[in-house]
Amino acid sequence: MERIRIIDSKDHVGEVVQIGGWVANKRSSGKIAFLQLRDGSAYFQGVVVKNEVPEEVFELAKSLTQETSLVVTGEIREDTRSQFGYEIGIQNIEVIGESHDYPITPKEHGTDFLMDHRHLWLRSRKQHAIMQVRNELIRATYAFFNDHGFIKIDPPILTSSAPEGTTELFHTDYFGQEAYLSQTGQLYLEAAAMAFGKVFSFGPTFRAEKSKTRRHLTEFWMMEPEMAFVHQDESLEIQEQYVAFMVQSVLDNCDYALDVLERDKEVLKTYTQLPYPRISYDDAVTLLQENGFEDIKWGDDFGSPHETFIANHYSKPVFILNYPKSMSPFYMKPHPDRDDVVIRADLIAPEGYGEIIGGSERAVDYDYILEELHKDNLKEEDYAWYLDLQKYGSVPHSGFGLGLERTVTWICGIEHVREAAPFPRLLHRIYP
Ligand code: 4AD
Numbered sequence: 083m084e085r086i087r088i089i090d091s092k093d094h095v096g097e098v099v100q101i102g103g104w105v106a107n108k109r110s111s112g113k114i115a116f117l118q119l120r121d122g123s124a125y126f127q128g129v130v131v132k133n134e135v136p137e138e139v140f141e142l143a144k145s146l147t148q149e150t151s152l153v154v155t156g157e158i159r160e161d162t163r164s165q166f167g168y169e170i171g172i173q174n175i176e177v178i179g180e181s182h183d184y185p186i187t188p189k190e191h192g193t194d195f196l197m198d199h200r201h202l203w204l205r206s207r208k209q210h211a212i213m214q215v216r217n218e219l220i221r222a223t224y225a226f227f228n229d230h231g232f233i234k235i236d237p238p239i240l241t242s243s244a245p246e247g248t249t250e251l252f253h254t255d256y257f258g259q260e261a262y263l264s265q266t267g268q269l270y271l272e273a274a275a276m277a278f279g280k281v282f283s284f285g286p287t288f289r290a291e292k293s294k295t296r297r298h299l300t301e302f303w304m305m306e307p308e309m310a311f312v313h314q315d316e317s318l319e320i321q322e323q324y325v326a327f328m329v330q331s332v333l334d335n336c337d338y339a340l341d342v343l344e345r346d347k348e349v350l351k352t353y354t355q356l357p358y359p360r361i362s363y364d365d366a367v368t369l370l371q372e373n374g375f376e377d378i379k380w381g382d383d384f385g386s387p388h389e390t391f392i393a394n395h396y397s398k399p400v401f402i403l404n405y406p407k408s409m410s411p412f413y414m415k416p417h418p419d420r421d422d423v424v425i426r427a428d429l430i431a432p433e434g435y436g437e438i439i440g441g442s443e444r445a446v447d448y449d450y451i452l453e454e455l456h457k458d459n460l461k462e463e464d465y466a467w468y469l470d471l472q473k474y475g476s477v478p479h480s481g482f483g484l485g486l487e488r489t490v491t492w493i494c495g496i497e498h499v500r501e502a503a504p505f506p507r508l509l510h511r512i513y514p
């Protein structure tokens with residue numbers, strides 16, 4: 083007899099098959115038992131009818147507890163009443179592993195409780211849907227960059243440099259030398275872009291941020307492309323194409339997950355329409371000031387209410403261009419006509435999800451970079467290799483970084499970035 087996965091039920095209607103899975107939930111009356119089954123691929127219903135199975139099978143079905151693992155044998159049928167569309171008419175049940183007093187019951191639980199039980203919470207339908215979307219974004223990312231001629235280069239995670247500022251570093255001892263967990267692979271990717279032209283990385287990134295917001299993780303995954311002979315305008319086009327491609331991929335391949343998450347697909351479709359609006363930092367400040375944000379002044383960083391207002395103003399992802407130099411890292415290219423701004427753009431997601439991309443054209447002038455390093459109190463000898471790039475055939479180049487979990491959170495339409503990582507690392511959480 084064939085062992086199938088729930089997700090493939092549609093190809094087995096009318097066949098008797100076996101499925102290995104778990105009991106997510108159960109309902110039974112005197113004559114019939116409904117088992118909510120899950121096998122990792124999907125969730126569907128198993129039906130056990132008293133008159134159609136041996137007495138002991140029906141008794142066993144009635145006694146099953148939540149999260150018992152089992153192998154069921156039965157016939158796949160269409161089930162037009164359910165969202166999934168199929169069910170299994172169970173003929174036999176073999177219990178594989180018992181489960182008693184499963185802590186996460188169908189009733190409501192508090193977030194702390196659920197986070198403490200993240201290893202089990204992942205089994206629930208909503209978390210399952212979120213991880214499907216996350217996986218689709220990862221798949222789409224590789225597809226997009228491979229199709230556009232990029233090569234994946236993996237920067238190191240243990241580093242001696244701190245390009246995004248020294249306050250947010252996880253320190254570690256590297257055989258007596260101070261080292262950090264990588265807060266961006268960018269500088270290494272710039273070196274790689276000079277070797278391979280178009281490169282990208284996709285890996286874990288660490289920020290010892292003492293931020294307790296719904297957007298901050300201390301460990302997250304960042305997607306970072308870097309492109310030689312590319313100016314900022316072209317980089318922005320690639321960024322919007324990439325984001326639209328991800329949204330379209332989720333629409334195409336995660337229909338069921340979006341239903342589980344009750345995400346409005348019509349709204350998501352509007353995010354596939356290009357181009358995304360662009361507004362300068364200067365104009366964004368004016369827009370805010372004219373709309374009741376009297377506290378904000380030129381040179382300030384935008385907080386989340388500011389970003390939310392700007393994004394809602396356009397109801398699409400929006401690029402904010404040319405930020406003040408005073409609040410930007412050393413490696414960004416200064417504006418050719420103004421010395422107070424740099425060629426940087428952040429992409430702000432709609433619906434209050436905030437910044438999902440940070441990117442810039444890179445500075446290429448040796449003396450300028452050296453001066454900026456000194457201003458940031460970064461040691462010249464730590465960056466000697468980076469300065470070499472400007473000595474040996476430097477070219478214009480641009481790149482950006484997209485945070486995976488923030489993008490998952492936005493596309494899923496969920497509350498908090500902690501649900502976008504399988505085992506999130508937060509300010510006060512490193513368990514489980
Ligand atoms: O804006 P950031 O700090 O940019 C960089 O690190 C650049 N070096 C990237 C580059 O140009 N290659 O971070 C990029 C993105 C943010 O827009 C956000 O999506 C995500 O990384 N991010 C975080 N996500 C979750 N938790 C945090 N603490 C994050 N910090 C940044």
Ligand code: MG
Nearest residue numbers: 428437439440
């Ligand atoms: Mg940023």
